[in-house]
Amino acid sequence: MTTDDRLTLAEQDLAFRPSSTAGTRLSDLTARLRQAGVQVREHGPVHEAAPVTGACLDSRVVRSGDLYIALPGAKAHGAQFARAAWEAGAAAVLTDADGLELMRSAGLEQAPALVVPRVRTAAGLAAAGIYGHGLDAGPSLLGITGTNGKTTTSFLAASLLEALSRRTGVIGTILTRAGRRAVPSSLTTPESTQLHGLMALMREEAVDTVVMEVSSHAVSYERIAGLRYAVAGFTNLTQDHLDLHGSMQEYFEAKAGLFTAERTARAVIVLDGGEGPEHGVAMAQAATAETTTLALGPAAARPGRLAAEHPELKADWSVVEATPDGLGHRFALEHAETGVRLRASVGLPGLFNVANAALAALMVLERLVPDLGLEEAVRAVAEVTDVPAGEGPFAAAVPGRMEVVGREPDGVVDFAHNPDGLVQSMTALARARQATGRSSGRTILVFGATGDRDATKRPLMGRIAAQHADVVVVTDDDPHSEDPAAIRAEVLAGVREQAEAGCARGRHVEVHESAPRADAIALAVRLASDEDSILLAGRGHETYQDFAGVRVDIDDRVELRARLSERHGPDGADLTEHPNAAR
Numbered sequence: 251m252t253t254d255d256r257l258t259l260a261e262q263d264l265a266f267r268p269s270s271t272a273g274t275r276l277s278d279l280t281a282r283l284r285q286a287g288v289q290v291r292e293h294g295p296v297h298e299a300a301p302v303t304g305a306c307l308d309s310r311v312v313r314s315g316d317l318y319i320a321l322p323g324a325k326a327h328g329a330q331f332a333r334a335a336w337e338a339g340a341a342a343v344l345t346d347a348d349g350l351e352l353m354r355s356a357g358l359e360q361a362p363a364l365v366v367p368r369v370r371t372a373a374g375l376a377a378a379g380i381y382g383h384g385l386d387a388g389p390s391l392l393g394i395t396g397t398n399g400k401t402t403t404s405f406l407a408a409s410l411l412e413a414l415s416r417r418t419g420v421i422g423t424i425l426t427r428a429g430r431r432a433v434p435s436s437l438t439t440p441e442s443t444q445l446h447g448l449m450a451l452m453r454e455e456a457v458d459t460v461v462m463e464v465s466s467h468a469v470s471y472e473r474i475a476g477l478r479y480a481v482a483g484f485t486n487l488t489q490d491h492l493d494l495h496g497s498m499q500e501y502f503e504a505k506a507g508l509f510t511a512e513r514t515a516r517a518v519i520v521l522d523g524g525e526g527p528e529h530g531v532a533m534a535q536a537a538t539a540e541t542t543t544l545a546l547g548p549a550a551a552r553p554g555r556l557a558a559e560h561p562e563l564k565a566d567w568s569v570v571e572a573t574p575d576g577l578g579h580r581f582a583l584e585h586a587e588t589g590v591r592l593r594a595s596v597g598l599p600g601l602f603n604v605a606n607a608a609l610a611a612l613m614v615l616e617r618l619v620p621d622l623g624l625e626e627a628v629r630a631v632a633e634v635t636d637v638p639a640g641e642g643p644f645a646a647a648v649p650g651r652m653e654v655v656g657r658e659p660d661g662v663v664d665f666a667h668n669p670d671g672l673v674q675s676m677t678a679l680a681r682a683r684q685a686t687g688r689s690s691g692r693t694i695l696v697f698g699a700t701g702d703r704d705a706t707k708r709p710l711m712g713r714i715a716a717q718h719a720d721v722v723v724v725t726d727d728d729p730h731s732e733d734p735a736a737i738r739a740e741v742l743a744g745v746r747e748q749a750e751a752g753c754a755r756g757r758h759v760e761v762h763e764s765a766p767r768a769d770a771i772a773l774a775v776r777l778a779s780d781e782d783s784i785l786l787a788g789r790g791h792e793t794y795q796d797f798a799g800v801r802v803d804i805d806d807r808v809e810l811r812a813r814l815s816e817r818h819g820p821d822g823a824d825l826t827e828h829p830n831a832a833r
């Protein structure tokens with residue numbers, strides 16, 4: 251069990267703000283919102299109100315002078331907390347008609363209030379005004395969305411930009427960084443008020459380009475309102491988050507919200523990422539921004555399907571080579587129109603990381619082309635990427651993403667936590683064994699499912715586990731408020747169903763249930779031979795589990811490294827020097 255060593259809500263919110271803001275008169279904010287087409291009604295002493303110097307949408311993080319944005323949530327209306335916000339020093343409130351009623355019944359008539367029909371849309375626009383981020387005020391923004399690969403692609407793109415001497419910022423699942431200042435993240439994409447605060451902070455830190463992960467939640471909840479991207483990238487779409495979006499179509503539409511001409515100047519869309527071309531091709535068709543398409547060729551999970559299903563489609567760029575180099579790959583991209591080639595390498599295992607690196611390279615290229623022109627931009631990028639795998643900007647380990655923490659047996663920690671992620675990571679390990687002459691080795695998978703999230707994933711991931719792994723150890727992920735044993739039972743039902751079906755065809759899968767997670771990891775190490783690969787899936791960089799609000803320390807990477815070093819003894823392989831080992 252652990253005390254919470256992460257930042258509190260208020261500490262994190264503060265870390266996302268610039269050191270100072272000029273202060274915006276409330277009446278100017280009204281004018282700005284109206285100019286953007288928002289209907290605004292003013293209540294209370296709006297014209298006498300002190301200038302607002304910040305914005306937030308949670309009463310627990312209010313700072314003196316803030317605009318408190320009270321929005322209707324799934325569990326509560328933010329206006330229920332308007333009194334707390336007011337007492338904490340909020341200068342004014344932005345809310346909707348229901349919120350105004352709640353404020354009145356709380357006796358807050360004296361608080362200046364702006365009332366709008368859609369609070370989430372207005373929140374981003376208001377925050378943009380307060381933090382001085384006009385649509386083109388900079389820094390340049392790259393946004394990445396898709397079910398899998400956002401974090402990896404954003405780390406790779408930032409690493410490439412840094413190699414090209416650009417000062418970068420990163421906003422994503424693992425961390426939020428402005429230049430050299432970084433804080434751990436709690437959301438993949440922060441709230442709109444925080445995003446605009448961050449843009450101002452990035453300007454203070456003289457950041458040239460920000461690389462941002464954009465979750466589908468961020469699009470649905472309008473967290474990106476008031477932002478405009480220079481380049482938006484799409485990795486893939488496979489089943490996930492159906493608890494929020496209801497259907498794949500709604501999930502698709504949420505992601506598509508990033509590729510409109512209003513939201514981004516350019517789009518880079520992988521046509522055949524994930525399980526095939528279905529969603530990538532549809533995304534490229536739905537995009538109204540100027541779009542560059544990328545075909546994965548030999549790096550696709552199902553090579554050949556794009557050409558077979560869409561013979562009429564000619565991608566702007568294609569991966570034309572992908573050859574193993576160590577645990578990673580060397581690859582080449584070809585531009586259809588000019589025949590220009592861009593060579594690069596990626597040190598992270600798995601062909602899907604060729605897809606991530608190719609997307610990162612193209613997004614950076616699109617960022618550079620307006621300044622340098624295509625050929626010059628390709629030359630600049632190739633100068634740093636055309637190196638052996640394990641060197642250059644794409645060599646770097648991304649924490650908990652196909653992170654190799656041991657060899658003989660291979661020990662890999664990966665954030666795969668949805669069906670396609672699981673397939674991809676297990677396929678990558680089987681291929682790596684083949685490429686290194688260990689085809690008799692087995693995949694030993696340790697994983698569990700998250701509580702309070704899409705329960706339909708559980709048996710599905712169980713079936714996938716038994717399809718691709720030789721030994722499956724079902725354990726706990728983050729049970730949250732659910733009974734961990736019941737979650738394991740749902741996962742195990744899928745594992746056993748598939749294992750029995752496989753058995754009928756002569757494929758034997760060994761199935762174990764083990765909890766707590768540390769015991770499951772120890773069991774996997776005991777069961778493994780040196781030829782095998784152990785995959786700890788689902789938690790990646792995370793350092794604790796949540797059991798009904800109680801945090802239990804566990805870092806898969808630390809645990810696996812410890813069990814492997816006990817096995818190898820003091821003279822065993824030291825992987826801290828491995829190019830993909832944790833940094």
Ligand SMILES: CC(=O)N[C@H]1[C@@H](OP(=O)(O)OP(=O)(O)OC[C@H]2O[C@@H](n3ccc(=O)[nH]c3=O)[C@H](O)[C@@H]2O)O[C@H](CO)[C@@H](O)[C@@H]1O[C@H](C)C(=O)N[C@@H](C)C(=O)N[C@H](CCC(=O)O)C(=O)O
Pocket residue numbers: 307308309310321322323324325326327328329331436437438439440441465466467468471
């Ligand atoms: C399920 C979900 O996404 N919920 C989001 C939603 O919450 P909600 O509608 O339930 O809000 P609510 O609890 O009813 O509260 C209403 C309002 O009152 C405020 N409040 C609440 C309590 C209080 O004491 N004071 C106060 O001011 C809340 O901040 C909120 O503004 O609206 C809130 C305000 O925008 C979000 O903060 C909240 O995200 C929560 C924190 C969350 O955990 N979201 C996750 C699931 C998420 O967004 N994840 C994606 C990545 C997913 C992935 O790819 O895996 C992400 O981008 O991180």
Ligand SMILES: Nc1ncnc2c1ncn2[C@@H]1O[C@H](COP(=O)(O)OP(=O)(O)OP(=O)(O)O)[C@@H](O)[C@H]1O
Pocket residue numbers: 396397398399400401402403423438463465485486523524602603605606650651652664665666667670671672674675790
């Ligand atoms: N391009 C890809 N295609 C399929 N699977 C991928 C791809 N890239 C990464 N993965 C798998 O998905 C997992 C998560 O990767 P990553 O963190 O980069 O994605 P993400 O989109 O940021 O996920 P999340 O938003 O849930 O954090 C990886 O650990 C890997 O198993």
